[in-house]
Amino acid sequence: MFEGIAVLRWLCWGAVYLLAVSVALSSETLPPCPQSCRCNAALQELNCSGSQLARVPDDLPPNTKLLNLTRNRITALVQRKFQSLPQLLDLDLSDNIVAVMEVEAFLGLERLVTLRLARNRLKLIPVGVFAGLPKLKLLDISSNEILVFIDFTFRHLTALQFIKATDNELVFISHQAFAGLTSLHELHLDGCNLTAVPTEAFTQLSGLRSLHFHQLGFATLQNYSFRQLGRLKELVITRSRWLETLAANSLFGLNLTSLTIKQCNLSAVPYVPLHPLVYLVYLDLSFNPITDIHGNLFGDMLRLRELHLVGCSLLRIEIEAFKGLAHFKLLNVSGNLLTTLEAGAFHSVDNLRTLGLDNNPLACDCRLLWVVPRRQHLDFGGNPPTCSTSVHLQGRYVLDFTEAELPGLLTCRPPRILNRKPQEVKVDQGHTAVMYCIAEGDPVPSVTWLSPQLKTLSPIGRIRAVSNGSLEVHYAQPQDSGAYLCVASNAAGNDSLPVSLHVRVFPSSSKNPFRLKGWFTFPSASPGVNGNQIITFDVRTLLVVATIGLLSFFSSVSVCFIFMFFWSKSKGQIKHTATIAYVPRSTVASSNGGKGNCVEKNRFTMKLI
Incomplete structure (x- = not known):
């Protein structure tokens, strides 16, 4: 028994001795940690962040894989400064004051994967700086003072997949600046001082999948700005307060699945440029001053599933606004000026899964009745819609209404035209006729006017429907005569009223006018009231016109004779022999x-x- 205990004791002491020897040997092989830095031998990490270093230390352990030199006062990176670190995978030089990088500054870092140079003072990147980085995949040069990208700036980075170059002062990008970036998948750029999208430079990025363009400095996105980027799937344009319009073919040639244009100055949804994007799934137009979503203009984007319009100035979403979007599942219109959202705006409300409708001045009436039965299947993002404009329902959540309350609360009153008496308006040719149509209802009905040919009249033109519900006919002509129809409608129904217009031809100023029938044919003229085009002449007017013409003729002849007389006198006596x-x-x-x-x-x- 005692022999077993002795053997066990010897084994324990032997294990302790071997452990001590191994620790001693390992401590002898590990290089010393540089002063003012912190080392992690297990992770092979060297952390010199915040050490007030004015230059890169010389005594760096050669087996370092992670080197953190952030928040120091390094001003320059000299040639081949890191060639003693062949194992380095990650190098972070952010938050320094680096203004100069010499050619081949990173030569020797053949295994480097990530290089961060954000928040320094770089103005120009010389060609050859990135030589010797065959495996680099991520480069961050954001928040510097870079003015230009010259030709072949990144030509040695054949494995690079991600570039972040935001918050710089770029004024020019050379056509060959991105040459050699055959593997680049994602690019983040600023364009605040560019006069146009660097289209020619982008043609070098045939494999690009995601492009983030921030702070564009121009008002219009020109045609074919992103040509030859056929593999691009995501385009993000943000913080461009000057961008107001997109040219009709600005997005032509793209096969995007995701498009974001937010925090810009678009006053309307760019329907025409969006037309070719038949593969689009995600669309974000948030924080633009867009006021309306018109009906039946999204129909070509059959695959669209998500639409974000947060923080815009939306006043209305028209009926059939999302017609044809059979896969539409998410709509976020939070923070707008909407008073309602009708079920008729959607292709099918049964497909909808997420609805952001909060922070809108909603009027809780029959137009929102469709939301309540689907509240168990809809995700409101934790912010259910709230009644705002209805006095007796103000502050209540739409989802809090019970089934018993719905018939008496979410109601509408059909429209009714007040002036129901038959109207007949008579006006002389060339004058203005006004026809009135006053309607009431809850919600307030919209008034539409139809011509005698039952065509909807627009708010522009000689015959136009005014916003107050009236119809104005300017410079009335006989062919404008007929029965016009006023239609008042809201979600509860509609009401109509016919109004007759009769335009009298020019009245005669003589008892026996001189009339010419069928003498002249005008291509744009229409038959008169009696079926014949009558051109009326007044005798007195004809006499006045003839007298004025004769006087003008004789005056001209007299002036000519007087001029000839004085001219002949100035030439001396006329010879008669x-x-x-x-x-x-x-x-x-x-x-x-x-x-x-x-x-x-x-x-x-x-x-x-």
Whole structure:
């Protein structure tokens, strides 16, 4: 028994000795940690962050894989400064004051994967700085003072997949700046001082999948700005307060699945540029001053699933706004000026899964009745819609209504036109006719006017529907006569009222006018009230016109004679003496090869003396 205990004791002491020897040996092989830095031998990490270093230390352990030199005062990176770190995978030089990088500054870092140079003072990146980085995949040069990208700036980074270059002062990107970036998948750029999208430079990035463009410095996105980026799937344009419009073909050639244009100055949804994006799934137009979503204009984007319009100025979403979007699952219109959202705006409300409708001045009436039965299947993001404009429901959540309350709370009153008496408006040709249509209802009905041909009249043109519900006919013509129809409608129904218009032709100012029937044909003229085009002339008017014409003629002739008289006087006395001389002459000439004779007759000559 005692022998077993002794053996066990010897084994324990042997294990302790071997452990001590191994620790001693390992401590001898590990290089010392540089002063003012912190080392982690297990992770092979060297952390020199916040050490007030003015340059990169010389005594760095060669087996370091992670090197953190952030928040120091390093001003320059000299040539081949890191060649003693062949195992380095991650190098972070952010938050320094680096203004100069020499050519081949990173030569020797053949295994480096990540390089961060954010928040320094770089103005220019010389060609050859990134030589010797065959495995680099991420480069962060954001928040510097870079002005230009010259040709072949990144040509050695053949494995690079991600570049972040935001918050710089770029004014020019050379056509060959991105040459060699055959593996680049994601690019983040600022364009605040660029005059246009660097289209030619982008043609070098045939494999690009995601492009983030921030702070564009121009008002219009030009046609074919992103041509030859056929593999691009995500385009993000943000914080561009000057961007107001997108040219019709600005997105032509792209096969995007995700498009974000937010925090810009778009006043309307860019329907035409969006037309070719048939593969689009995600669309974000948040924080733009967009006021309306019109009906039936999203129909070409059949695959669209998400639409974000947060913090815009939306006043209305029209019926059939999302018609044709059979896969539409998410709509976020939080923080707008919407008073309602009708079920008729959607292709199918059954497909909808997420609805952001909070922070809108909603009127809780029958137009929102469709939301309540689907509240168990809809995700409101923790912010259910709240009644705002209805006095008796103000502050209540739409989802709190019980089934018993719904019939008496979420109600609408159909429209009713107040002036129901038959109207007949008469006006002289060339004058303005106004037809009134006043309607009431809850919600307030919209008023539409139809022409005698039952065509909807627009708010512009000679015959236009005014916002107050009236119809104005300017410079009325006989062909404008007919029965116009006023239609008042809201979610509860509609009401209509016909109004008759009769336009009288020009009244005659003479008892016996002179009339010409069928003498002239005008291509744009329409038949008159009686079916014939009558052109009426007043005799008195004809006499006045003829008199004025004769007086003008005689005045012109008199002026001409007076002018000739004074001109002749200025030339002196006119000569009256003349001499007439008789010149007999006979000439015989041969013609036709000497055959036949020709005799020239005598002639008179006269000369004034």
